[in-house]
Amino acid sequence: MPFTNCRTRLSISRSERRRGLVAPLLLMLLIVSVVALSGCSSSAERRPAGDSRPQAADALPDSAYYVDPTLAKWIDPETGYDTTREWTLDGSKWPVCVIMSPSQSPQFLLGEGEKGLFSSALKPLGVTPEIEKIDIPARTFHALQRSKWPFVYMPYAVFTDYCRTNDNQGGAGGLQYVAIAGSTAGGGYTLITQDPEIKSVADLAGKTVAGLENNPARIVIMRAAAKAAGLSLGDGENDIHYSTGASADDLNGYLAGKYDAAVVLSIVRERFLRTGSHTLTDFTDVGYTPNYTILTVERSVLEERPEVVKAFLEAHYQSQVLLDAEAPGKNNARLMESWNGYFRSQDSTVAAQRMAPDQTAFDLMLGNMHPEQRLDPTLLSDCFEYLDANDAWGWDGSVDASRLLAFELYDEVLKGHDQEPQSAASK
Numbered sequence: 390m391p392f393t394n395c396r397t398r399l400s401i402s403r404s405e406r407r408r409g410l411v412a413p414l415l416l417m418l419l420i421v422s423v424v425a426l427s428g429c430s431s432s433a434e435r436r437p438a439g440d441s442r443p444q445a446a447d448a449l450p451d452s453a454y455y456v457d458p459t460l461a462k463w464i465d466p467e468t469g470y471d472t473t474r475e476w477t478l479d480g481s482k483w484p485v486c487v488i489m490s491p492s493q494s495p496q497f498l499l500g501e502g503e504k505g506l507f508s509s510a511l512k513p514l515g516v517t518p519e520i521e522k523i524d525i526p527a528r529t530f531h532a533l534q535r536s537k538w539p540f541v542y543m544p545y546a547v548f549t550d551y552c553r554t555n556d557n558q559g560g561a562g563g564l565q566y567v568a569i570a571g572s573t574a575g576g577g578y579t580l581i582t583q584d585p586e587i588k589s590v591a592d593l594a595g596k597t598v599a600g601l602e603n604n605p606a607r608i609v610i611m612r613a614a615a616k617a618a619g620l621s622l623g624d625g626e627n628d629i630h631y632s633t634g635a636s637a638d639d640l641n642g643y644l645a646g647k648y649d650a651a652v653v654l655s656i657v658r659e660r661f662l663r664t665g666s667h668t669l670t671d672f673t674d675v676g677y678t679p680n681y682t683i684l685t686v687e688r689s690v691l692e693e694r695p696e697v698v699k700a701f702l703e704a705h706y707q708s709q710v711l712l713d714a715e716a717p718g719k720n721n722a723r724l725m726e727s728w729n730g731y732f733r734s735q736d737s738t739v740a741a742q743r744m745a746p747d748q749t750a751f752d753l754m755l756g757n758m759h760p761e762q763r764l765d766p767t768l769l770s771d772c773f774e775y776l777d778a779n780d781a782w783g784w785d786g787s788v789d790a791s792r793l794l795a796f797e798l799y800d801e802v803l804k805g806h807d808q809e810p811q812s813a814a815s816k
Contacts, residue, residue, distance in 0.1 A: 554783025
């Protein structure tokens with residue numbers, strides 16, 4: 390499915406123009422094009438809830454968990470961006486990617502951008518990290534497919550979508566990245582409704598929620614919210630029903646009254662609230678730590694340069710210590726500076742419109758996203774279990790999801806500083 394089909398189409402009223410809301414609203418709506426890469430899906434992969442067809446019996450070969458050496462060169466036809474991998478395991482310069490979202494990666498922006506902690510930690514190992522920021526799904530997924538970066542900070546929904554199939558996001562996907570730590574939490578998704586009679590999740594029994602996009606990142610948190618309300622997400626008469634259509638179609642259907650509620654990116658929540666919707670939950674109390682961005686590592690680095698991974702994670706921890714000691718608001722200002730600086734560097738009219746006009750507008754977009762070094766292992770495990778149960782991986786064979794997670798690495802770092810392990814992130 391072309392990425393342009395996943396963009397949300399919403400109008401801005403004259404009254405909003407008069408109130409001077411155009412700039413921040415455009416910003417919030419345009420940013421959907423970045424974070425929407427975490428959920429656009431191929432219609433061929435969608436399966437109804439409760440589908441009992443068995444998962445592919447044959448396990449994927451070991452080679453499926455590594456970069457495919459036969460991949461052809463891919464240059465983004467829209468931007469000219471070359472997705473070719475340029476770093477090597479024994480090379481000196483390693484690019485560290487931050488896939489752009491409002492929360493980005495505060496640990497790397499502070500720890501390396503201002504303090505040089507990562508460079509100091511990796512210098513004895515002959516590695517110099519260099520930050521690279523990127524947006525736009527097609528080129529991002531093709532670059533991931535070619536292992537363009539040894540370390541990537543990405544929205545966890547991007548991670549679950551990327552490793553789910555190679556048939557979406559412009560035809561790119563893979564299983565060679567491994568989740569190892571958290572980066573931010575909060576602010577990801579919000580469940581909203583236009584119906585004044587629906588006052589809580591419990592009132593959605595027998596009703597339909599839009600915006601789940603067939604991405605397990607959204608589905609498992611909605612399922613947890615249903616469970617917390619004493620309900621189930623499914624096809625039963627008293628279950629909460631759900632659509633897995635494309636984002637734009639679902640949200641347009643919701644605004645037209647086709648669906649009773651919708652899961653939306655929290656960065657556009659205020660826009661929906663101004664059109665008559667109200668919030669049912671932000672999913673912060675449904676049993677998961679609401680991770681938003683996470684840290685991943687390319688498998689060959691994990692296996693062949695473990696000393697680099699250990700040093701990188703130590704710098705990640707030390708950066709978190711600095712973040713914890715900062716005055717309130719300082720991190721938000723840093724994130725806005727990084728955000729605007731990136732889009733200022735992109736030569737397009739759309740990029741210019743995505744810059745935040747002021748800190749208030751950026752903070753509204755950021756919501757309650759905050760630094761969070763622990764990655765909730767249950768959140769990702771449940772995402773992968775959903776894919777298993779619904780035969781929704783999209784690969785020609787069964788996936789060993791345990792190979793996509795390596796929580797013990799950062800737990801060792803936390804243990805060395807007398808801190809709770811990442812399992813403490815599970816509520």
